[in-house]
Amino acid sequence: MKRIWLLGLVLLLVLAGCTNSETAGGGETGQTGDGKVKVTFWHSMGGDAGKALQKIVDNYNAKQTKVFVQTEYQGSYEEALTKLKTVGGTPEAPTLMQVYEVGTKFMSESGYIQPVQNFIDKEQFDLSQLEENIAGYYRIDGKLYSMPFNTSNAVMFYNKDKFRDAGLDPEKPPRTFSEVREAAEKLTDSAKDEKGFAILIYGWFIEQLMANQGADYLDEGNGRKGEPAKTLLNGPEGLRIYQWLDEMNKEGVLGNYGRKWDDIRAAFKAGKVAIYLDSTAATASNVKDSPFEVGTGFLPVPDGVEPKGVIIGGGSIWMMNSVSDEQKAAGWDFLKFVAQPDTQAQWAVDTGYFPITKAAYDEKILQDTYAKYPQYLTAVKQLQSTKLTIATQGALMSVFPEARAEVENSIEKLYGGADAQKVLDETAEKINKLLADHKKVSK
Incomplete structure (x- = not known):
């Protein structure tokens, strides 16, 4: 009996440990072990672009103490969209999702997402800072559905x-x-x-x-x-x-x-x-x-x-509607960071994608790169x-x-x-x- 009791105790401790681990890692709670709001970001950036994206995320995580963004590579755009279709609209969906430009129509009608226009209106976020030709692609019936990100032509x-x-x-x-x-x-x-x-x-x-x-x-x-x-x-x-x-x-x-x-x-x-x-x-x-x-x-x-x-080509970042309001707010804070001129300038230098934000062209790091490599222009x-x-x-x-x-x-x-x-x-x-x-x- 004593051995059975000890075995039961061990199992209880193991189960308790698993539960605590899920809570610490994010799960349905949307928080990390140190109380930060966890934002899960699915993306399709491999190679050097993936490294450049992680640099953006690491910078964001280091510059504030309330949110932790965790990137998760999901393969190609097509593979990532297939995976989303299995979890879209459920608590298992990520907070943010990078989708290629031709996925815009599907995403807008999927029922999985919350248009970023909701946050833009609430905060009176100034959209004039974005390149019009870029924002225009992701605008449907006058509403911006996702935040432009890796933009190419x-x-x-x-x-x-x-x-x-x-x-x-x-x-x-x-x-x-x-x-x-x-x-x-x-x-x-x-x-x-x-x-x-x-x-x-x-x-x-x-x-x-x-x-x-x-x-x-x-x-x-x-x-x-x-x-x-x-x-x-x-x-x-x-x-x-x-x-x-x-x-x-x-x-x-x-x-x-x-x-x-x-x-x-x-x-x-x-x-x-x-x-x-x-x-x-x-x-x-x-x-x-x-x-x-x-x-x-x-x-x-x-x-x-x-x-x-x-x-424009490339992709944009979408907000999922099945995560908590706290995660949505945290995701929106990260999206604003991504759109900042210094972030966009560094992203352009590291990848060759061009900035979505007009003021990024005034950043010295981008001006120096364009001077050295006019091919970017x-x-x-x-x-x-x-x-x-x-x-x-x-x-x-x-x-x-x-x-x-x-x-x-x-x-x-x-x-x-x-x-x-x-x-x-x-x-x-x-x-x-x-x-x-x-x-x-x-x-």
């Missing part, structure tokens, strides 16, 4: 050394589709398997090239004036893009490096491709790690078309020269991830020899079906 990177060797002006990157094609022809060396131009097989770039022509991606005001029923991808603007890629592919001057960011970036740094399109998030790595001089340029447009600008100038329209504000649809996958499939078919207009029409039909199916389910 698509830019051109090119190898200045190869430009010089080919007799091209390294200070004048190509600005039009035909100029890119002509440069790619001069920069291609088939004997060395070196291509003149490449673009990642990723739907985001097609969206960007559409917007730069002033073209909406969806009907119903790009999905911002009503529930969209069809895509406009297979219109003349989309056809120009696909024909341009098709022509360069058939000439052998276009490199196909698949769908993985790391593969096309590695090809550029290895000198296997001279010009390619990428996110501004690659700026720091490309400029500092490439064994040659790197140039940056604006996104190209078809000949005779005036550039209209770009859609291309994305900033491109963003600031963009006129905020329905096209550049970006499309909204709940099935955006699925639509992007269809676009990526279509580009592979194009490279495989399919007719540009035919493959666009087939892709548009598939996206339209996705929209129709979603409308039926959401009723």
Whole structure:
């Protein structure tokens, strides 16, 4: 009996220890062991960007004594969103969640979130300090649903050394589709398997090239004036893009490096491709790690078309509605810290993403970086020269991830020899079906 009694006592102590450990770690209490409010922050920043994000969090945790932010990496944007769907609306959900820009429509309709506009209105937070072209993407019906964070756009990177060797002006990157094609022809060396131009097989770039022509991606005001029923991808603007890629592919001057960011970036740094399109998030790595001089340029447009600008990429931070009011308030305090000029300036220096806060450009650390690496400024100038329209504000649809996958499939078919207009029409039909199916389910 004595042994049984002792065993029971040990089990009780173990269970008590587990309970105390859960309370100390956060759990449903939302507090750490030392009484701080715990904010759990799910994110998708890996590598150097992940380290830069942790630096922001560590700085915040060190500068105040009431809140502790704990970051938890959840894999890619797609993987993170899948995980959220299993816990959204429950106490197991994080306080804050980073979501990529095309998840905006889904998140706003998910029932999981509390718009940050609620805190903005309550505190009369000055939104004019944010870049309008950035805040505009995340604003729906005049309400800011999430706090912009890692903000990028698509830019051109090119190898200045190869430009010089080919007799091209390294200070004048190509600005039009035909100029890119002509440069790619001069920069291609088939004997060395070196291509003149490449673009990642990723739907985001097609969206960007559409917007730069002033073209909406969806009907119903790009999905911002009503529930969209069809895509406009297979219109003349989309056809120009696909024909341009098709022509360069058939000439052998276009490199196909698949769908993985790391593969096309590695090809550029290895000198296997001279010009390619990428996110501004690659700026720091490309400029500092490439064994040659790197140039940056604006996104190209078809000949005779005036550039209209770009859609922002990257992601924003959302507040969950299933956590305590205390955690929400703590999460909002952290979001304000993230938006501070000094925080945004350091983030831009460490990653190549550009600041969401206008005053960040006045910070010395960012001014010094831009002076040393003018390549960073291309994305900033491109963003600031963009006129905020329905096209550049970006499309909204709940099935955006699925639509992007269809676009990526279509580009592979194009490279495989399919007719540009035919493959666009087939892709548009598939996206339209996705929209129709979603409308039926959401009723």
